[in-house]
Amino acid sequence: MLATLIACLTANGPVLAQRAWSLVPALQERFGLSEHQVRGALGALLVFSRERLAKPEFDDLSERIPNAERIMQDVKQSGIVTKPIDNVGEYESVLVRLGIAPSVAAQFAPAVVDLLGAAGYGHEQDILWGLLH
Numbered sequence: 001m002l003a004t005l006i007a008c009l010t011a012n013g014p015v016l017a018q019r020a021w022s023l024v025p026a027l028q029e030r031f032g033l034s035e036h037q038v039r040g041a042l043g044a045l046l047v048f049s050r051e052r053l054a055k056p057e058f059d060d061l062s063e064r065i066p067n068a069e070r071i072m073q074d075v076k077q078s079g080i081v082t083k084p085i086d087n088v089g090e091y092e093s094v095l096v097r098l099g100i101a102p103s104v105a106a107q108f109a110p111a112v113v114d115l116l117g118a119a120g121y122g123h124e125q126d127i128l129w130g131l132l133h
Contacts, residue, residue, distance in 0.1 A: 023065065026115055031108070037098050041108050043075030044094040048085040052131055061124045064116060088132060 027038045046068050050058050062068035075081045080098065085091050088109070095105035109132055117125040 022119075023112070023115055027108070027111060030111055031100075031104050033100060033104070037095075037100055039071055040075055040078075040080045040098045041095050041100065041105075042112070043071040044081050044085065044091055045109055045112060046072045047075060047081050048091045049128065049131055051084055051086075053127065057127050061127050064119075064121050064124050 024035060024038050024042070027033065027041075028035060031038075033041075042065060046062060046065065049061055050072070053061070065071070081094060085094065091109065092102065092105040095108060096102055100108070109128070113125055113128050113132065116122075116128065
């Protein structure tokens with residue numbers, strides 16, 4: 001599996017990075033959010049995922065979100081995430097503190113799941129879907 005992953009990343013690296021980069025603008029457009037709000041919501045989702053997933057699953061997921069480590073550091077350093085996020089309700093509360101309406105907060109993670117699938121990342125889509133349900 002590792003060899004396959006390395007081969008895919010080597011052969012298709014720029015294409016994969018290009019598709020992943022469209023995640024932030026797609027979420028901004030879908031929900032009318034600022035880049036700060038989207039990056040904060042993604043960072044919180046990554047922190048939540050890291051705490052709940054096995055390392056190999058988290059690594060697969062985080063590889064599809066450019067600068068995942070930096071985004072997670074940013075949300076912790078800026079005080080967006082100040083403690084472990086134990087469940088989806090706590091994750092959505094973090095989004096509300098970012099100024100995201102509760103109705104949008106409830107739709108954000110499922111939208112990330114949808115966008116991962118639309119970008120051809122079915123495995124990562126399944127990982128995140130399983131985490132949210």
